[in-house]
Amino acid sequence: MTSDSTTADARVVTACELLLDDLDTLTLEIARLIRVDEPYYVDYMSTQQLADAVHPNVIVGLQNVIQNEANQPSVSRRTGRQRAEHGVPLAAVLHAYRIGTRHMWHELVHRCRPDPEASQALLGSASVLWNSLDLSAQALTTAYQDVETERLFNDSRLREAALAALFSGVTTTGQGPAEVADALRLPKVGRFVVVASDPRSMERDGSAVSVERALSSLGVRSVWRSEADSELGLVALTKTYRADRLNRYLATITTGRAGMSDVFESIVATPHAVTEALMARDAATPGTNVVMRFDEARVAALVTAAPELSTGLARDTLDKLLDLPADEQSVLLDTLQAWFDAEGSAAEAGCRLHCHQNTVRYRLNKLAQLTGRDPRNPGDLTRLYLARETVRLLPEQVRG
Numbered sequence: 001m002t003s004d005s006t007t008a009d010a011r012v013v014t015a016c017e018l019l020l021d022d023l024d025t026l027t028l029e030i031a032r033l034i035r036v037d038e039p040y041y042v043d044y045m046s047t048q049q050l051a052d053a054v055h056p057n058v059i060v061g062l063q064n065v066i067q068n069e070a071n072q073p074s075v076s077r078r079t080g081r082q083r084a085e086h087g088v089p090l091a092a093v094l095h096a097y098r099i100g101t102r103h104m105w106h107e108l109v110h111r112c113r114p115d116p117e118a119s120q121a122l123l124g125s126a127s128v129l130w131n132s133l134d135l136s137a138q139a140l141t142t143a144y145q146d147v148e149t150e151r152l153f154n155d156s157r158l159r160e161a162a163l164a165a166l167f168s169g170v171t172t173t174g175q176g177p178a179e180v181a182d183a184l185r186l187p188k189v190g191r192f193v194v195v196a197s198d199p200r201s202m203e204r205d206g207s208a209v210s211v212e213r214a215l216s217s218l219g220v221r222s223v224w225r226s227e228a229d230s231e232l233g234l235v236a237l238t239k240t241y242r243a244d245r246l247n248r249y250l251a252t253i254t255t256g257r258a259g260m261s262d263v264f265e266s267i268v269a270t271p272h273a274v275t276e277a278l279m280a281r282d283a284a285t286p287g288t289n290v291v292m293r294f295d296e297a298r299v300a301a302l303v304t305a306a307p308e309l310s311t312g313l314a315r316d317t318l319d320k321l322l323d324l325p326a327d328e329q330s331v332l333l334d335t336l337q338a339w340f341d342a343e344g345s346a347a348e349a350g351c352r353l354h355c356h357q358n359t360v361r362y363r364l365n366k367l368a369q370l371t372g373r374d375p376r377n378p379g380d381l382t383r384l385y386l387a388r389e390t391v392r393l394l395p396e397q398v399r400g
Contacts, residue, residue: 007066007067008065008066008067008068008121008124008125008128009118009121009122009124011112011115011117011118011121012065012066012108012112012118012121012122012124012125013066015108015112015118015122016062016063016065016066016108017066018111019062019104019107019108020059020062023058023059024051026058026103026107027051027052027054027058028048029103030051030058030099030103030104031047031048031050031054032047033099033100033103034054034096034099034100035047035050037099038095038099040088040089041092044086044088053079054100056075057075057097057100058100058104060075060076060132061100061101061104061129061132062104064129064132065108065125065128065132068125068128069128070128070129070131070134070135071132071135073135073138073219074139074217076097076135076136076137076139076140076143077139077143077216077219078217079143080093080140080142080143080144080147081143081146081147083140083144084143084144084146084147085147090140090141090144093140094137094140097133097137097140098133101130101132101133104129105126105129108122108129109122142219145185146185146216149184149185158183160225162175162180163184163223163225164225165177165180166180166181166184166223166234166267166270167194167225167232167270167271167274168271169270169271177268177270180267181267184223185221186221186234186236187236188267189265190236190237190265190267191236191237191238191263191265192234192236192237192263192265192267192270192273193235193237193243193260193261193262193263193264193273193277194232194233194235194260194261194270194273194274194276195231195232195234195235195246195250195258195259195277196230196231196232196258196259196274196277196278196281197230197231197250197254197256197257197281198230198231198256198258198281199226199227199229199230199231200226200231211224211233211253212233215241215249218241219241220237220238220241221235221236222234222236230278230281232274232277234267234270237263243260243263243293246260247260247293251290251291254291255289256289257281257282257284257285257286257288257289257290258281258284258290258292259276259277259278259280259281259283259284259291259293259297260291260292260293260294261273261274261276261277261294262276262294262295276294277294279294279297279304279305280292280293280296280301282300282301282304282393283300283301283303283304283393284297285392286393299385299386299389300389300393302386303393303394304393304394307397310386310390310394311394311397311398313383313386313387313390314386314387314390314391314394314398315398317371317373317384318370318371318387318398319370319371319372320370320371321333321367321370321371322398324370332363332367332370333391334353335349335360335363335364335367336364336367336375336384336388337388337392338352338353338360339360339364339375340385340388344375346358346360346361346364371384
């Protein structure tokens with residue numbers, strides 16, 4: 001919920017800041033009240049431990065009032081996961097949140113009471129505090145559900161069977177796509193993408209499990225599976241976490257090639273999206289760190305999808321160029337690539353290669369003489385482009 005103002009009334013902000021200035025006292029009192037009203041915490045945590053745990057939640061609650069907007073449930077998600085993993089009943093945690101929110105409200109009322117106008121302004125901010133509690137309750141519940149699901153899948157064979165069925169479309173347990181989605185707590189319809197990366201290419205975060213947890217902390221559902229030749233992931237996108245945002249995140253953690261499928265709307269289409277993601281990954285140059293989207297890789301995907309046909313076309317097209325020493329081949333092929341990237345501009349290609357445009361033209365003419373293909377001819381241009389892509393993606397096969 002957002003009001004017309006970007007921040008609360010100045011007098012309400014002052015009251016919140018006074019509480020933040022004396023945060024230790026406030027959190028200790030909340031911890032004491034929780035231990036009195038919720039007996040579970042008496043044996044679970046000391047008063048100081050509970051005050052330390054309450055600390056970030058109180059900060060978020062007061063900041064929401066200051067900003068006049070209920071948001072930032074990530075702290076509640078982390079708290080919920082920790083409590084669920086320790087076996088604390090969800091009802092006890094929700095009760096503790098209500099106790100804490102109620103005490104914050106009482107303290108705000110106490111601070112504003114001397115000034116009738118401040119008290120009136122505080123009433124306008126009440127909904128933000130209670131909406132924050134509602135969002136926290138939802139985040140706690142989701143975190144508990146996530147942990148419960150993970151516990152249900154402690155038997156790795158069951159989880160692997162479900163994941164294998166999801167990504168391949170072939171089940172050994174008799175479950176259909178809908179049952180598999182339910183077992184993995186995934187929606188059956190929505191907006192999805194599949195990610196395929198080189199094996200163990202997400203080592204900066206430790207594993208695909210870390211990626212799944214990182215996305216979960218943002219409220220994004222995903223499942224991942226390690227296969228012999230790839231890491232596969234299905235990500236359920238949200239209105240605030242779209243494909244371009246996922247692409248940027250993957251680029252920060254990937255230490256190899258990764259491919260992303262087109263967005264699709266039914267989980268039944270996952271196996272087809274796996275094919276797209278793998279083709280997008282294979283369209284990236286081997287040995288590079290890049291995230292390639294399928295819609296950007298369709299031509300290269302044609303090359304890798306038919307390696308024998310592509311290799312034959314490249315050998316036939318490049319002809320005598322492949323007889324040159326490796327360094328001379330690289331100079332001519334790099335010039336051709338720069339010319340493609342420059343959309344046929346010799347001057348721009350020269351800038352990219354740090355040479356004169358006439359040098360670019362000379363090299364292109366030499367390439368045309370060796371291959372018998374003129375880049376100015378549309379048919380020859382197409383063959384040269386596909387041949388260059390094949391050398392980039394399948395160098396050993398072409399030169400073998």
